[in-house]
Amino acid sequence: MAGLNIENLTKRFDDVEVLKGVSLDVADGEFVSLVGPSGCGKSTLLRIIAGLEEQTSGDIKIADRSVAGLRAADRNLSMVFQSYALYPHLSVAENIAVPLRMRRLTATQRLPLVGRLMPGARIQADTISQDILTAAERLEIAHLLDRKPGQLSGGQRQRVALGRALVRDPAAFLLDEPLSNLDAKLRVQTRVEIAQLHRSLNATFIYVTHDQVEAMTMSDRIAVMMGGRILQCDTPEAVYDDPDTIEVAEFIGSPKINILPLTYGTDGQLSLFEQGLGLRGTGRIDGAVSLGLRPEALHLATENAVLRGTVAHSENLGSEVFVQVDIPGLENRVTLRATPSQRAFLRVGAPVSLGFDALAALVFDGNGHRVRGIQVAPRSATEVA
Amino acid sequence: MTRDWWKHLILILGVIVVIAPFYMMVSYSFKSPGEIDRGEGGFFGRQELMIDPRCVALRDPSRDDIAAAADRFPGQSERQIRDALMAEAEVECSMHPVVFNYSKAFTEAPLLRYLLNGVIVTVSIFLLQVVVALPAAYALAKLKFWGREAVFGLVLFCLLIPVHAIALPLYILLAKLGLTNTYAALVVPWTISAFGTFLMRQFFMTVPDDLIDAARMDGMGEFAIVWRVMLPTAIPALLAFAIFSIVAHWNDYFWPRIVVTGNRDLFTPPLGLREFKGDGDGSFFGPMMATATVIVTPLIVAFLIAQKRFIEGITLSGMK
Numbered sequence: 149m150a151g152l153n154i155e156n157l158t159k160r161f162d163d164v165e166v167l168k169g170v171s172l173d174v175a176d177g178e179f180v181s182l183v184g185p186s187g188c189g190k191s192t193l194l195r196i197i198a199g200l201e202e203q204t205s206g207d208i209k210i211a212d213r214s215v216a217g218l219r220a221a222d223r224n225l226s227m228v229f230q231s232y233a234l235y236p237h238l239s240v241a242e243n244i245a246v247p248l249r250m251r252r253l254t255a256t257q258r259l260p261l262v263g264r265l266m267p268g269a270r271i272q273a274d275t276i277s278q279d280i281l282t283a284a285e286r287l288e289i290a291h292l293l294d295r296k297p298g299q300l301s302g303g304q305r306q307r308v309a310l311g312r313a314l315v316r317d318p319a320a321f322l323l324d325e326p327l328s329n330l331d332a333k334l335r336v337q338t339r340v341e342i343a344q345l346h347r348s349l350n351a352t353f354i355y356v357t358h359d360q361v362e363a364m365t366m367s368d369r370i371a372v373m374m375g376g377r378i379l380q381c382d383t384p385e386a387v388y389d390d391p392d393t394i395e396v397a398e399f400i401g402s403p404k405i406n407i408l409p410l411t412y413g414t415d416g417q418l419s420l421f422e423q424g425l426g427l428r429g430t431g432r433i434d435g436a437v438s439l440g441l442r443p444e445a446l447h448l449a450t451e452n453a454v455l456r457g458t459v460a461h462s463e464n465l466g467s468e469v470f471v472q473v474d475i476p477g478l479e480n481r482v483t484l485r486a487t488p489s490q491r492a493f494l495r496v497g498a499p500v501s502l503g504f505d506a507l508a509a510l511v512f513d514g515n516g517h518r519v520r521g522i523q524v525a526p527r528s529a530t531e532v533a
Numbered sequence: 534m535t536r537d538w539w540k541h542l543i544l545i546l547g548v549i550v551v552i553a554p555f556y557m558m559v560s561y562s563f564k565s566p567g568e569i570d571r572g573e574g575g576f577f578g579r580q581e582l583m584i585d586p587r588c589v590a591l592r593d594p595s596r597d598d599i600a601a602a603a604d605r606f607p608g609q610s611e612r613q614i615r616d617a618l619m620a621e622a623e624v625e626c627s628m629h630p631v632v633f634n635y636s637k638a639f640t641e642a643p644l645l646r647y648l649l650n651g652v653i654v655t656v657s658i659f660l661l662q663v664v665v666a667l668p669a670a671y672a673l674a675k676l677k678f679w680g681r682e683a684v685f686g687l688v689l690f691c692l693l694i695p696v697h698a699i700a701l702p703l704y705i706l707l708a709k710l711g712l713t714n715t716y717a718a719l720v721v722p723w724t725i726s727a728f729g730t731f732l733m734r735q736f737f738m739t740v741p742d743d744l745i746d747a748a749r750m751d752g753m754g755e756f757a758i759v760w761r762v763m764l765p766t767a768i769p770a771l772l773a774f775a776i777f778s779i780v781a782h783w784n785d786y787f788w789p790r791i792v793v794t795g796n797r798d799l800f801t802p803p804l805g806l807r808e809f810k811g812d813g814d815g816s817f818f819g820p821m822m823a824t825a826t827v828i829v830t831p832l833i834v835a836f837l838i839a840q841k842r843f844i845e846g847i848t849l850s851g852m853k
Contacts, residue, residue, distance in 0.1 A: 219749070220746075220750050227746070232743075233744045235744070235766075237768075250757075251752050
């Protein structure tokens with residue numbers, strides 16, 4: 149097990165720059181998710197770490213040793229692919245055995261038929277089958293060892309792919325969207341299992357996903373990637389509650405964060421629809437200021453709130469209700485998280501007033517950067533209504 | 534009558550055209566020379582006992598034979614003894630036409646030797662073709678290198694060159710190297726198969742890239758990937774190629790005829806057929822057709838066994 153350092157990595161395919169200077173440090177035993185929309189370069193980054201793709205510039209260190217120019221096979225990393233990539237002609241046991249056979253047996257010992265007769269081959273074969281059994285038992289696939297991948301369900305194949313990755317002791321595990329081919333129920337279950345596996349192996353995991361729920365639930369840290377850069381790399385809580393940019397705030401969180409246009413008065417007051425919000429900026433803020441409010445930061449308010457509109461649509465998830473509200477003067481609907489008991493007030497077409505928690509308000513400048521140091525006026529510390 | 538009856542009609546006509554020569558071949562291999570000449574006897578011939586005139590001629594008793602046989606025929610003249618011996622020879626040399634044809638096929642020419650040569654040549658050609666074509670196809674399908682499309686274009690171009698166009702230069706090359714009348718002359722020119730490279734490349738294109746990347750992560754080199762991952766997944770396509778290659782070279786008459794000029798030990802089965810080409814004294818169609826039947830049987834059996842996978846391979850439906 150080892151840590152991993154990525155320094156200023158760039159990658160260019162012809163004239164398209166896919167990675168534009170990515171730096172990331174992953175500590176030993178850490179679970180880091182690379183999350184971002186498709187085409188953001190996260191899979192390319194993972195493939196460069198694995199050694200399957202060569203970087204244009206920059207360096208990667210595994211356990212403080214540069215792996216520049218090393219083949220994928222020599223980097224001692226394990227990878228789980230989205231399509232599982234099991235060898236269709238080999239049984240489950242043989243699939244799991246491949247990385248061990250390629251590393252522990254000599255070329256002559258690997259020969260078909262005669263290889264078994266080579267000196268030392270028998271002892272090696274015994275330890276290999278012992279290791280396969282240990283890995284299979286850990287993943288509860290010991291009863292499938294004789295089957296071919298074609299006879300397995302998606303979830304079982306996924307486990308075999310995991311087994312093939314963890315049967316040896318790699319410096320780090322690389323996982324490329326391993327759950328995206330599973331059905332929703334199995335995905336939730338496997339998510340928990342992978343997180344537990346990470347805890348029990350205490351290994352370094354780098355996990356690529358486009359699904360922010362996977363990233364939020366499993367990771368020690370999330371690296372949000374967009375347009376070939378890492379926009380923010382921090383704990384799931386920090387990325388959610390304290391995003392650095394409007395892109396991160398919009399990408400992380402479901403339903404999406406509400407973005408409202410603000411005006412920044414000369415006196416430092418931030419106002420929405422010409423009404424002061426009790427929020428005061430310090431110093432200069434460039435461009436059009438906007439306010440980010442998570443659906444759970446909004447709540448139903450009594451009369452005279454700044455945000456007033458009508459219910460356009462509501463989604464009842466059982467434990468909570470997401471309500472989309474049309475607000476005159478806003479292009480996009482505002483999403484509110486309500487409790488099921490409030491559904492009576494939230495029929496489509498019903499007028500609603502929304503208040504919000506000023507402490508949870510996120511202010512961004514015209515370039516999408518977060519504006520910190522927003523002061524909350526005492527009178528409205530808890531509610532602007 | 535279904536609406537598609539005309540399709541079946543066309544197919545049946547096609548089948549008749551294809552089957553007719555085989556029907557004639559098998560039928561002739563059963564018949565006596567007389568039946569073949571007169572076109573009688575249906576498919577199997579009448580299978581009446583016939584006398585092999587050559588066998589009888591070979592047993593024409595000499596003076597010593599007659600003297601030796603005098604004890605068995607006491608009190609008879611030399612002339613009578615001779616007639617009696619001839620009658621015995623005719624009995625021994627009479628057989629059913631089918632037995633005659635097939636025993637001639639194996640005794641007149643060393644057919645087993647020719648069949649063995651055929652096996653040696655076709656199997657060596659196929660194995661060497663696989664050794665060359667699989668890595669080439671893998672490189673053309675899955676590796677990125679400068680000029681890959683141009684190289685693949687050349688492979689396609691090579692598919693268009695007819696064998697006969699390059700036969701003469703090839704022959705001269707082999708002759709200058711002193712390789713005519715060797716197994717090498719029969720095998721070496723065919724070891725690089727543009728068709729095999731093309732077919733396998735098309736199949737490898739359907740193998741997911743992830744599988745190759747997984748093999749690389751597992752510690753395989755590129756050649757290990759070809760033999761341990763690509764080859765086993767490509768078995769159906771390889772079988773299809775095997776049929777094409779083996780049929781083409783097993784049945785090839787043209788090339789062995791050019792490079793094997795004297796040494797009959799190197800004759801392949803089709804060259805063996807020439808042995809029954811009677812020059813002055815008529816042709817031995819019965820034994821010739823028996824030989825032809827023996828030659829094609831292994832191929833037909835192999836095809837029937839591999840039929841299902843063969844069709845899979847041609848339709849390139851392997852992985853999905």
